[in-house]
Amino acid sequence: MTISYDGTRFYGWERQLTTDMTIQGKLENVLNRMLELPEGETVTVIGAGRTDAGVHARAMTANVLLDTGKTEDEIRAYMNQYLPEDISVNELKVCADRFHSRFKAKGKTYCYTFWCADRKPVFDRKYVTVIEERPDVDRMRRGLERLVGTHDFKSFCGNNKMKKSTVRAIFDAEIKEQGPYIRIYFHGSGFLQNMVRIMSGTLLEIGLGHMEPEEIDAILEKQQRKFAGPTAPPQGLCMMNVDY
Amino acid sequence: MTISYDGTRFYGWERQLTTDMTIQGKLENVLNRMLELPEGETVTVIGAGRTDAGVHARAMTANVLLDTGKTEDEIRAYMNQYLPEDISVNELKVCADRFHSRFKAKGKTYCYTFWCADRKPVFDRKYVTVIEERPDVDRMRRGLERLVGTHDFKSFCGNNKMKKSTVRAIFDAEIKEQGPYIRIYFHGSGFLQNMVRIMSGTLLEIGLGHMEPEEIDAILEKQQRKFAGPTAPPQGLCMMNVDY
Known part of the structure; x- marks a missing residue:
């Protein structure tokens, strides 16, 4: 279903x-x-x-x-x-006996939405994260490019007791600006706990000039949560699709 | 403002x-x-x-x-x-001393939104009126055409003690179907109490085959609320714009 x-x-x-x-x-x-x-x-x-x-x-x-x-x-x-x-x-439909929605998933798409405007998101207020200062989206895009690919995302994992592999693939990703909305789409093999929110929080830091796009490489390499940016709040995150 | x-x-x-x-x-x-x-x-x-x-x-x-x-x-x-x-x-800006947001308004646009789909309007549930049966939108359009123009809309007025003129002009109107959404836009000189909701409820009746598009003329003529259709619920209605 x-x-x-x-x-x-x-x-x-x-x-x-x-x-x-x-x-x-x-x-x-x-x-x-x-x-x-x-x-x-x-x-x-x-x-x-x-x-x-x-x-x-x-x-x-x-x-x-x-x-x-x-x-x-x-x-x-x-x-x-x-x-x-x-x-x-x-x-909702009948599936093969051996179908398993998680194990058989080939990829997942998440979208994280920031709202930046002089006005408040009256109708979308439950589905966006309001930010006061306009980030530089080109800087965010340059950071995002460095996340695409197969990496050990341990620095972007919210579970510090994670025993299993923290290697994941991000197949593609993009940022769309539409008026007050800044939407980051992530399409990948799978995502660690809080991974999309930590990536989004880190990209926002880059957009606001608090970090450099190039720092992404070092953050990935260090494999420690503390080097990445903050975890963006949950309400801006939406699971968009699962492909099989 | x-x-x-x-x-x-x-x-x-x-x-x-x-x-x-x-x-x-x-x-x-x-x-x-x-x-x-x-x-x-x-x-x-x-x-x-x-x-x-x-x-x-x-x-x-x-x-x-x-x-x-x-x-x-x-x-x-x-x-x-x-x-x-x-x-x-x-x-928000400073206006002329004699500006009056109601008296100086030249026109207003309202939108009434029905939702008709197999799925529920999870994200828009506060902003649409869910209908189970798919109406014939062409029939609704033919009814809507007959509402456009200057008429006495007394039959579409929710206030039965209305003493002032119930003549209003609808400049233009249209219905847009987008997936599960059926949106009726009304652009007019002004609207009586519940008028947009009664027009929307009547057009839905027409779309569902319970009334004929041609009956609009007779309803307008009779100048009695009881001849129009039901008042559609409030959550589907949104004031879109005021022009000056």
Whole structure:
């Protein structure tokens, strides 16, 4: 299935024992109800990624094993009826048994949006990060170029206990300026925890002249989180697409 | 000044004694504070129109008489700092003494947005009216054509005690379909209470085949609210522009 959500009210994708305000939790609860599972039993919805609290998605993908006589359309209609208005199942279809939304993903696209204007983002205020000073987008682009490619992104990983490989590939990336919006698109093999937000925060520092575009190479090389810029806030981040 | 607001949380434009959750009330309170007016004294912000509870504006205009040493930029910065995040003053400048945002308005543009899709409007859910069945937009266009021009719009007036003239001119109007969005734009001399919402609700009925486009003529002629269609809900309506 393909899912959109406004992450504002949620504690991220991943199910938690202490709250039902997670995307995975909401999806599973609705499916458990549909299947009339006994208390304590649950389906497991496997997402392509685990977005942080406050992060949005236009097209997150997920798979789940369901034993039901309902059709694809009936399942989707049921889910959309009982899910809150800030979560929508946009597509749902039967997949191969061995499909796995995370392991089979070939690439993911994220977009980080800054808003810089004399006016406030009244209608988009939950989906952008407001910045006061206009950054030099050409400098940001020169920094971004140095992130593209296969690198060890350890310096851009928010999990300092990360045991597994921190090597990732960014296939391509671009920055689009549209009036007050400055949008950074990242298309890559996968992203480490907070990686897009740390890259976005670092590029903003470069755009504001607090760091040089060329410093990206040294930051990558040092493999320590402290050399990269700050983690940009969650509300500017949106998962755009997963390709298979 | 030109103001954007997300009307979701507000009881409309007009100041009320029983709540401070109105747009005019918020603007006046911030200006009273800026001017350090004594308790009980207030400035009066005159808006180009009085939007209903839940209705939005991209560019409402308003004027106010202020006795202050502050510059235009300082006033606007002060207002944006103390106004809530769902109200933004986008432009503010000194005008002629005799300027009046309502009396001097030559025309206004409103947009009514329906959303019709298999998926839910996750990111726009506060700004659209969801409809289940896809209307025939060509039929809606044929109905809309009959509304354009100078007519007595009494049948499209939500205030049945209206004493003043209910004649208004619609200069032009159009319907744009963009994916799930069906947007009806009305550009006219001015609009009666609920007029855009009643026209939109009537056009939807026509699109769904419950009324004929040609019936618009008879509805206009009868000059009674009961012959027009239902009042479409407020959240789909947005004031787009005022021209002078």
